[in-house]
Amino acid sequence: MAKPPLLLRQALRPVLRALDSRIDRRIRHTGGERGRTVAELRRAVEELRAEVSALRSGGAPGVGPGGPPNAADPAADPVVRATVEAIFGPEGRRDRRVDPDRMRMLAAELADLGDPRGVAPREVVIAHRTLVEVENRGVGRVAGSTPNIVGKLAAVPLLRPPNGEILEIGCLYGLFAGALVRQVLRSGNDYRLTLVDPVAPRQLQGGRELREDASGVPITEALVRSNLALAGVDPDRTRLCRGLSGDPEVRTAASDRSYGLIVVDGDHTAEGVAADLEWVETITAPGAVVVLDDYGARQWPGVQEATDRHLKRGDGRLEWVGRVATSAFLRAR
Template sequence: MPSLLSNRLTKWALRPVAALVDQRIQRSTAGLRKEVTELRRRQHGISMLLDRTGRGQHRMPTPDQISTLVSEVGAATDESERARRNVTVAYRNVVAIEALGVGRMAGGTSNVCGKLATIPLLAPRNGNDLEVLEIGTLHGLFAAALMRMLHRTGIEATLTIVDPLAGSQLQPGTSDYEEPTGTPVREDVVRANLALGGGRPGVEARIRQGFSGDPDVRAEISDRKYGVIVVDGDHSFEGVRADLEWVELIAAQGGIVVLDDYGDGRWPGVKDALDKHLAGGDSRLQMVGRVATSAFLRAR
């Protein structure tokens, strides 16, 4: 009987403690709900800036994706210490320029940032000035970001662009492509976006409307050697092979050639074309490395 009474007294004595614990749990839960609500509110604004709506690709990389990208950039450039800095700056430029620009940059975040981070670290130069050629530009935003990345390393580059500028992105095997931004692919759009990169004072980009395989286009653009060539045009096997053969003739000695979408399963012709091009052993181009889905080569 005493033990039963003792148990009842213990339960009665513990009731205030239990009530106090319940109150604290409720307050803690309410505080947690408030924090979650606030985080969701902030996340909504971040998502509006970085998600895929209006661009087709999101700009929200995970820590693991960035770490992988930093490792790849470091391996391709032998600049491990500066790789993270360049990747970080490249990402900030992508976000800023896409936010202010018209249209979008083509490609996933790792691929775009990888190109922007790697090219300056490979120290491309051809004489006192750097001539840059971009084959395929879409809305010109990547070119604007590249000019900015080069400028921050002290390189004032001159830009040449070759693109059909036909109103929409063109690729063999695709038709009725709906541009996710709703922005037409035109020269006026490209020039407006290039202004965001700063550019070289007093020097306008040279934009040649047409296909890189057109003999007239090639004759006009082959008036100089290029220290950086970004090949991002026709993604078919035949188109890439033709562009690489042209690149052999116009790349400056020591120049950097970037082949976009190398190893991207959506465009198998890109990798097949470069692998076959290099297999002969007589190419001036030597593979430097691969970052995300871009191959980097140096002209001998």
């Protein structure tokens, strides 16, 4: 029988200790009554033992066949629910609680990218842990749904970029970049991180400022750098090219190397994505992995439109690998 979750087991400990005490008291009480038989004593102990066993296995305890439960389900305890909600819930970001069916589907989508070792389920779990840890440690949030973020992170060690040169176009608070560095390390590469972002107080899309972020936190360069440090990213291996990806001075500064992993998550208009892909063609190392965020997302149709049009031309270096959640994965020839 599978063990209940760690949080549930921790919540059960006081209940188990109380039941153990009841066992001791009932043994002493029953043993002292001359009118009680050994069989009655054994039955009383077995009933209490069944309660403890049911609680340890996560089931509903009872006092015997058809008997009412002795204790409420700890998972329904408002304190337990509030604790889980505080750690994994959606306040100030997307909901980070796990949907088992969706996680299994993610693993299947990742396996379609190429998973000869059959490790996609493991990578999904590790990527989810990484997301939660980085987001809870930092300030702000990682943009996107949990399946989309977990899919992007889990794909990195599976696709194995040819080198550890990372370019992220559009970094928001820098939290996803911190998680991405960890995944590149898991792929066996060392890393150098380049970020391209205007670092405006609010997100920019199509040249206009969006409403206040769900986290309620304004974006600053100091905050981005602090979040990278909190995620364990070496500042000597990081550079921020501040500006838009289409700015000539930004492109000049960031085009001095061939990248093994590029995440395109900047301007989501069809024109913006098309321009980014044209640039990406010139700065990718052979075998590089290119990720298009929000591919297929209903609110950002320009991402898929520009990507499909670029690939349909057939005259570039980028080839289709697959899709996981709402991210497209390409490989450079």
